Amino acid sequence: MDDLYRSELMEVYKDPTHRGHLSNPSIALEKQNAFCGDHLHLSLKIKNNIIEDAKFDGEMCFVSIIGADFLIEEIIGKTIEEAKKIDQKKLLELIDLNLTTSRIACATLTLKALQEALNKYEK
Amino acid sequence: MLNITKIKADFPIFKNHPELIYLDNAATSQKPQIVIDRITKFYSNENANVHRGVYPLSEEASEAYDEARQKVASFIGARTNREIIFTKGTTESLNLVAQSYALNNLKKDDEVLVTDFEHHSNFLPWQNVCQKTGAILKILNSDEKGFISDEEWQKKLNKKTKIVAIAHASNVLGTISDIKKIAELVHGVDAVLVVDGAQAIPHLQVDVQNLDCDFYAFSGHKMLGPMGIGVLYVKEEILAKMVPYQLGGGMIESVSLDDVIFADYPEKFEAGTPNVAGAIALTSAMDYLLATGLEEIRKHEILLSEFLLAGLAKIEKVRIFGSASANERTGLVSFYVEGVHAHDLSDYLAKRGLALRAGFHCAMPLHQSRACGATLRASYYLYNSEKDLEFLLTSLEEAISYYG
Ligand SMILES: Cc1ncc(COP(=O)(O)O)c(C=O)c1O
Numbered sequence: 001m002d003d004l005y006r007s008e009l010m011e012v013y014k015d016p017t018h019r020g021h022l023s024n025p026s027i028a029l030e031k032q033n034a035f036c037g038d039h040l041h042l043s044l045k046i047k048n049n050i051i052e053d054a055k056f057d058g059e060m061c062f063v064s065i066i067g068a069d070f071l072i073e074e075i076i077g078k079t080i081e082e083a084k085k086i087d088q089k090k091l092l093e094l095i096d097l098n099l100t101t102s103r104i105a106c107a108t109l110t111l112k113a114l115q116e117a118l119n120k121y122e123k
Numbered sequence: 124m125l126n127i128t129k130i131k132a133d134f135p136i137f138k139n140h141p142e143l144i145y146l147d148n149a150a151t152s153q154k155p156q157i158v159i160d161r162i163t164k165f166y167s168n169e170n171a172n173v174h175r176g177v178y179p180l181s182e183e184a185s186e187a188y189d190e191a192r193q194k195v196a197s198f199i200g201a202r203t204n205r206e207i208i209f210t211k212g213t214t215e216s217l218n219l220v221a222q223s224y225a226l227n228n229l230k231k232d233d234e235v236l237v238t239d240f241e242h243h244s245n246f247l248p249w250q251n252v253c254q255k256t257g258a259i260l261k262i263l264n265s266d267e268k269g270f271i272s273d274e275e276w277q278k279k280l281n282k283k284t285k286i287v288a289i290a291h292a293s294n295v296l297g298t299i300s301d302i303k304k305i306a307e308l309v310h311g312v313d314a315v316l317v318v319d320g321a322q323a324i325p326h327l328q329v330d331v332q333n334l335d336c337d338f339y340a341f342s343g344h345k346m347l348g349p350m351g352i353g354v355l356y357v358k359e360e361i362l363a364k365m366v367p368y369q370l371g372g373g374m375i376e377s378v379s380l381d382d383v384i385f386a387d388y389p390e391k392f393e394a395g396t397p398n399v400a401g402a403i404a405l406t407s408a409m410d411y412l413l414a415t416g417l418e419e420i421r422k423h424e425i426l427l428s429e430f431l432l433a434g435l436a437k438i439e440k441v442r443i444f445g446s447a448s449a450n451e452r453t454g455l456v457s458f459y460v461e462g463v464h465a466h467d468l469s470d471y472l473a474k475r476g477l478a479l480r481a482g483f484h485c486a487m488p489l490h491q492s493r494a495c496g497a498t499l500r501a502s503y504y505l506y507n508s509e510k511d512l513e514f515l516l517t518s519l520e521e522a523i524s525y526y527g
Contacts, residue, residue, distance in 0.1 A: 004471055004525070013526075036466055036482060036497045037490070059496060061464035062526070106466070 005062070005097070013062050018072040020055040027121045031113040035105050038064055042113045046121060051075050051083055056110055063103050068110035070094045080118055086111065125423045127508045130415065134506055135159065142476035144511045149294050149322060149455050149502035150480055151344045154408075158347060161407040165400040173399055174373060174390075184399055191402040192389075198409045199339065200330035201356055208389040209402050212353035213321040214244040216340030217288075219355055219392060220317050221248035222368035224338075225286055231257030234283040236314075238263045238271060239492050240293040243485045245319040245340075249288055258285070264492070268447045269298030276308055284314045291323035291339075295486045295500065296445030297428075297452030299323065306335040315361065321345060325504065326424060326453040328417050331356050343401060348408035352401030355392075362388045369394040420505045424454035427503050427512060431456050434516040440523060444498050455502035457484070460519075463526045465497040471522040477515055 005013075022028070025043035032039055038060050045053040054075060056068040071091055075083040091111050092099070099107055131137050133155040136145070145153060165187075171180040173188045189204070196204040210216045225248075229235070235249050239262050253260040261279050263271045271289075280287070287309045292299045302318055309316040315337040320329060325346040331339050339356040343349055357365070367374060367385060371394040376384040385391045412420065428449035435441050435458055444457040459465055469481035480500045483490050490496070501515060 004474055036464075037487075038464075038496075059464075062467040062470075103466070103470075 009066055009095075009097070012069050013065050016056075016065055016069040018055050018069050019057055019065075021057055022053060022055050027117050029113060029117050029120070031109060031116070033064065033105055033109050035102060036061065038106070038109065040064070040068070040109050040113055042068075042110060042117060044114075044117055044121070046080065049079050049081075051078055051080070054114075060109075061106055063097065063099065063106040064109045066095050066097065067091060067107035071110050071114065075114065080122065084115065084118055086114075125415065125419055125505060127506060131506045133157070133411075137506070144477045144507075144514060146477060146479040146501045146503055146507065146511065146515065148325070148504040148507075149345070149453075149484075149500060151350065152325060152347050152504055153506065154349065155347055155411050157411055158349065158404050158407045161404040162349060162400050165403055170400075172396055187403050188397065188399045191399075191406045194406040194409060195354055195402075198406075198413075199324070199354075199356060200332050202332065202359060205387075205389055206331075206356055206359050206362070208355040208357065208392045209397050210340075210353045210355050210393075211351050211398065212342040212344070213242075213319060213340045214342075214353075216338075216353050216355035217245050217317070217319060218248045219368070220338050220340070220357075221252045223365040223392065224315075224361070225249070225252040226255060226368075227366055228364060229253075229256040229258040229285055232283065233258040233285040234261055234281070235259070236261050236263055236279055236284055236287045238265055238289050240265050240269055240296055240298075240486060240489045241288070241290055242294050242319065242321070243487070245288050245290060245317075246488065249286070259283075262488075263289075265296075265298075267445070268451065269293050269296035269445045270300070271305075280308060280312055280314075282312055284309075284312050286315055286317060288317040288319065290319040290321070291329075292320075292326070292453045293445075293486075293489075294322045294455075295457050295484045295489055295498070296447060297322075297455040297457070298445060298447040299327065299451060299453060302334040302336055310335070322453055322455075326421060328421075331358075337361050343405040343408065346405075346408055347411055348405035349401045352398045352405050354405075357388075365392070367391050367394065371395050373397070415505060423505060424503065425449045427454060427507060427509065428452055428456065430509050431501060431503075431512045431515075434512065438516070438520055438523070441519070444495060454504060454507075455500055457498045457500040459495065459498045460523055463523060465499045467526055468499055468519070468522050471525060472515070472518055475514075475518045477518060479515075 022043040026046040028043035040058040054072045134153045136153045171184045173185040192204045192207045196207050317338040318336040320341040324341040337358045343352040374394045440461045465481040
């Protein structure tokens, strides 16, 4: 059988670079995927308008872990404005998985959390 | 013994998808050729609206629809065909009970009891009528197997209880409730018993008189029939206490500008053009089940459950959700794998042609009360073989090591 996922993704899934909690986050929040009940914890460190670091954690499926890790990789070092410009389309291009509609919600869980967090941070 | 090869050949979906191993029967069953042919025949040869025209085609369609009602009545052992209301499925049947019976018979501080394993369609309608009437919704908590203990009944059931709603079989735990015994308890406090039969009627011989429930709801599509047709059985003496909640054509005796006289039941609860083809084809599905033998089907499922439960128990990290034995459950097992998400497993299994369901199965409160995330559910039927389940077990082991 063909492997379900590219092997480099399997490595990310087994040991995501950005999993964890930041100790002194500028902002942190919890988000739930209504479809499967998955919980995500996202924390961000922001200084002078730049996202210096970010981490995610939680009970999550393969697709949401890949979505989280790739997104965080992408936003570190970016300004808030730049990070806010990342939309679903861009993220799906980044992870390059063949997803059914229901799984798109998994892939974009962290993206939704990020946008919420950035909006909150700016207030 | 069922001849699985022969049975499978009656279901064209398997010819069109030779790789398919269909284990999502609790969501919907596949359809045998005779059911598909019956629908085609109705629309090709017999199509006309019912109870409208006086021309032969319309009269024949009306007769066929009435005959379908009679066949359904005898399939479930109703006293008369007047106790059979056609709906579009279990969900509509249960909402009909809530809106046409409960809303008019509940008062503030009355109590409604439902279990913690109900499908959302046997939970939300009760939540809604309780909010509207000021009645109190109480939850019966099930034990590890999915049964309601005697103590739990004693604690929750009392003179204030007016309605008890329970699934005959749980769509997640599979557990079959003893409806006859429950009916006695419920009638002991003068309450009515509403049974969600969606998961039971495809697998068990149901006799509503013997069960002595007041309402029995089920869907055609889970028992080899078409989608969009379902049934609500209502004990005749209760029909008089119900008022229609959908108004329109086909359910009146006479209408003037400021008054209406409704037709008699059951038509009074079937406003609008009914699903005539669906009702007729549903009886073809019932004929097919009867010809195959309900007892034989049940025996076959018990063997499959025993096989699957034993196989799953041998795989490390697999946790079976609900501990009912093969005899105590219909043809399904829900489970999860520690450390691997149910949706990831089902993606892997899908790639191998295995169709099974992952998620909360429309029973979120149950997963919450048992602190469980999404589960996988394998549900089988008369066309599934031990080989299907063996393939599931080996694929599952592969999936676990793939993600592990
Ligand atoms: C126990 C139970 N009740 C109700 C339903 C709802 O049935 P339907 O969607 O056919 O109305 C289902 C089907 O999933 C079920 O399993």
